[in-house]
Amino acid sequence: MEFSIKTLSPESVKSGCVVLGVHRDQDLTPAAKRVDQAARGALKKALCDLPAKPGSTLLLRGLPGVAAERVLLVALGERKEFSENAYRDSMRGAANALKDLDVKDATLFLVDTKVNSRPVSWNLRHAVLGTREAFYRFDLLKTQKKPDASSLSHVTLPLASNAQLEQALAEAQATADGADLARTLGNLPSNICTPSYLAEEAKKLARQFKLQLEVLERRDLERLGMGAFLAVTNASHQPPKLIVLRYNGAGAKGKPRAPLLALVGKGITFDTGGISLKPAGEMDEMKFDMSGAGSVLGTIRALAGMEAPVNVVGVIPTCENMPGGHATKPGDVVTTLSGQTVEILNTDAEGRLILCDALTYAARFEPDAVIDVATLTGACVVALGHVATGLFANDDKLAEEIRDAADDAWDRVWQMPLWDDYQEQLRSNFADFANIGGRPGGSITAACFLARFTREMRWAHLDIAGTAWKSGREKGSTARPVPLLVRFALRHAGKK
Numbered sequence: 001m002e003f004s005i006k007t008l009s010p011e012s013v014k015s016g017c018v019v020l021g022v023h024r025d026q027d028l029t030p031a032a033k034r035v036d037q038a039a040r041g042a043l044k045k046a047l048c049d050l051p052a053k054p055g056s057t058l059l060l061r062g063l064p065g066v067a068a069e070r071v072l073l074v075a076l077g078e079r080k081e082f083s084e085n086a087y088r089d090s091m092r093g094a095a096n097a098l099k100d101l102d103v104k105d106a107t108l109f110l111v112d113t114k115v116n117s118r119p120v121s122w123n124l125r126h127a128v129l130g131t132r133e134a135f136y137r138f139d140l141l142k143t144q145k146k147p148d149a150s151s152l153s154h155v156t157l158p159l160a161s162n163a164q165l166e167q168a169l170a171e172a173q174a175t176a177d178g179a180d181l182a183r184t185l186g187n188l189p190s191n192i193c194t195p196s197y198l199a200e201e202a203k204k205l206a207r208q209f210k211l212q213l214e215v216l217e218r219r220d221l222e223r224l225g226m227g228a229f230l231a232v233t234n235a236s237h238q239p240p241k242l243i244v245l246r247y248n249g250a251g252a253k254g255k256p257r258a259p260l261l262a263l264v265g266k267g268i269t270f271d272t273g274g275i276s277l278k279p280a281g282e283m284d285e286m287k288f289d290m291s292g293a294g295s296v297l298g299t300i301r302a303l304a305g306m307e308a309p310v311n312v313v314g315v316i317p318t319c320e321n322m323p324g325g326h327a328t329k330p331g332d333v334v335t336t337l338s339g340q341t342v343e344i345l346n347t348d349a350e351g352r353l354i355l356c357d358a359l360t361y362a363a364r365f366e367p368d369a370v371i372d373v374a375t376l377t378g379a380c381v382v383a384l385g386h387v388a389t390g391l392f393a394n395d396d397k398l399a400e401e402i403r404d405a406a407d408d409a410w411d412r413v414w415q416m417p418l419w420d421d422y423q424e425q426l427r428s429n430f431a432d433f434a435n436i437g438g439r440p441g442g443s444i445t446a447a448c449f450l451a452r453f454t455r456e457m458r459w460a461h462l463d464i465a466g467t468a469w470k471s472g473r474e475k476g477s478t479a480r481p482v483p484l485l486v487r488f489a490l491r492h493a494g495k496k
C-alpha cells in the first residue's frame with residue numbers, strides 16, 4: 001500500500017473514495033463543509049443516518065457537484081472530546097469500511113483533524129499505522145484465501161507537504177513493515193515458528209538490510225556457561241538459539257562513538273510451563289510467548305528499513321519450554337552466565353531464566369541502554385489489563401524517555417516500582433536466590449529477578465504479557481511494542 005502527501009480539494013479530487021470526518025450534532029470538519037456546499041446540502045441531509053459512535057461510517061455515492069464517486073463519512077464524536085483514542089478509532093473505522101469497498105485509491109481528509117496538542121505529523125503517523133493495521137491479513141495457513149476483496153493500493157493524505165511530514169511518512173511506513181513482521185511471527189504456530197525459524201528470519205533480515213548476524217548454538221551456550229537458558233531448553237527437541245542481530249545506522253566508528261541501544265527479546269516459541277505444567281485452557285496462546293523476540297526483529301526491520309541513524313543490537317534467546325524426561329525439575333539449581341546460582345522452584349517462570357543470561361551477554365556490547373521485552377508474567381495482566389505495558393527501570397531518565405516515547409507512539413506503558421523491598425521474596429535456602437517470589441507483586445518480583453543481572457547497565461524491562469496479543473474472536477498478535485521501540489530509538493538518538 002502506497003501513501004502520498006498532497007494538498008487537494010475534497011469536492012474536486014478524482015478519488016475512488018473521499019473520507020471525511022463529522023463531529024457530533026452535524027458539526028462538519030472544514031473538508032466536509034466544502035463537500036456539503038458543493039453538493040448543495042446533500043451531505044448534511046444524509047447525516048441523520050450516520051451513527052454517533054466514533055468510528056461509525058456512512059457511505060454516500062454519486063453526490064452532485066462532487067468529483068469523487070464515493071464519499072465516506074466517519075463519525076468523530078464530540079469535537080471538544082476529540083482525543084488520541086477517538087482519532088485512532090475513527091481511522092480504524094474508516095479503514096475497515098474501505099476494506100469492504102472495491103476501491104483502488106482513497107483520500108483521507110480525516111487526517112487533518114486536530115488531536116489535542118499533537119502536531120500534524122502525529123496524525124500522519126497514526127493514519128498510516130492504523131490503515132496498515134486494518135489491512136493486515138493472516139491467511140498464510142488457510143487453503144481458501146479470501147478473494148482479494150480490498151484492492152486499495154493508494155492512499156492520499158491531503159496535507160501541505162514538507163520535509164518533516166515526508167520523514168514522518170517514511171518512518172510510519174517502515175514501522176508498519178516492522179509491525180507486520182512482528183505480527184506474523186507472533187501469529188505463526190509453534191510447529192512452524194520454532195527457534196530455528198526465528199534464526200532464519202534474522203538471517204533474511206541480515207541479508208536484505210546488510211546487518212551483522214551471529215547465531216549461537218547449544219554448544220556455544222554450553223561453552224559460555226548459560227546454565228539458566230540451557231535449563232529451560234532441556235526437554236525440547238528443537239535446538240535453542242541465541243540470535244544477535246546488529247544494525248549500525250549511526251556508523252560503527254565516529255567519535256565520540258554513537259550510543260548503542262541493546263534490545264533483548266524473550267523468544268519462547270511455546271511455553272507449556274515445563275514440569276510445572278500449565279492448565280489446558282487457552283494454552284494455545286502460549287505460541288505468542290515469543291512476542292518479545294518478534295518485536296525486537298520487527299523494530300530492527302523498521303529502523304533498518306527507514307535507514308535510521310541509530311545503532312541497535314538485538315539479543316534474542318529463543319527455545320521451547322517443554323516437559324519430558326530431560327526436563328528441569330522444581331528445586332533444581334543452575335549457575336547463570338553471571339555466576340550467580342538460581343533455585344528453579346517453578347519451571348513455568350522460564351522467561352526470566354532465558355533473559356537473565358541474555359542480559360548478561362548483552363553487557364559485552366557496552367550498550368548505552370538495554371531494554372528487554374517479554375511476555376513475562378500473568379501478574380502483569382492482572383495489574384494493568386490489556387491497555388498498558390508494564391515498565392520497570394533502574395534509571396529514572398531512561399524510564400522517562402520510554403514513557404515519553406510510549407505516549408508519542410500511543411503504545412502506552414505504566415511504570416511499576418522496582419524497589420529493593422521486593423527482593424527478599426526471591427530468597428532461597430539452597431541457592432543465591434529463587435526464580436519465583438510468590439503471588440504478591442508477581443510482575444514486580446519477576447523484574448526484581450532481572451534487576452540482579454543488570455546492575456551495571458542502564459536498563460528497562462517491558463512486560464508485554466497483557467498487550468502483545470488479543471484473545472477471543474479477534475485473537476492475534478498486536479505487534480506491540482514495535483511502535484514504542486521505534487519511536488524510542490529515534491528520540492533517543494536525538495531525532496524527534
Ligand code: BES
Nearest residue numbers: 346348349351375376377378379436465
Ligand atoms: N509466558 C508466561 C506469562 C504469561 C501468562 C503471559 C499468561 C501471558 C499470559 C510466563 O512464562 C509464565 O508462565 N509466568 C508465570 C510465572 C509464575 C510461575 C511465577 C505466571 O505468570 O503464571
Ligand code: MN
Nearest residue numbers: 271348349350
Ligand atoms: Mn511460563
Ligand code: ZN
Nearest residue numbers: 268271289351
Ligand atoms: Zn513464558
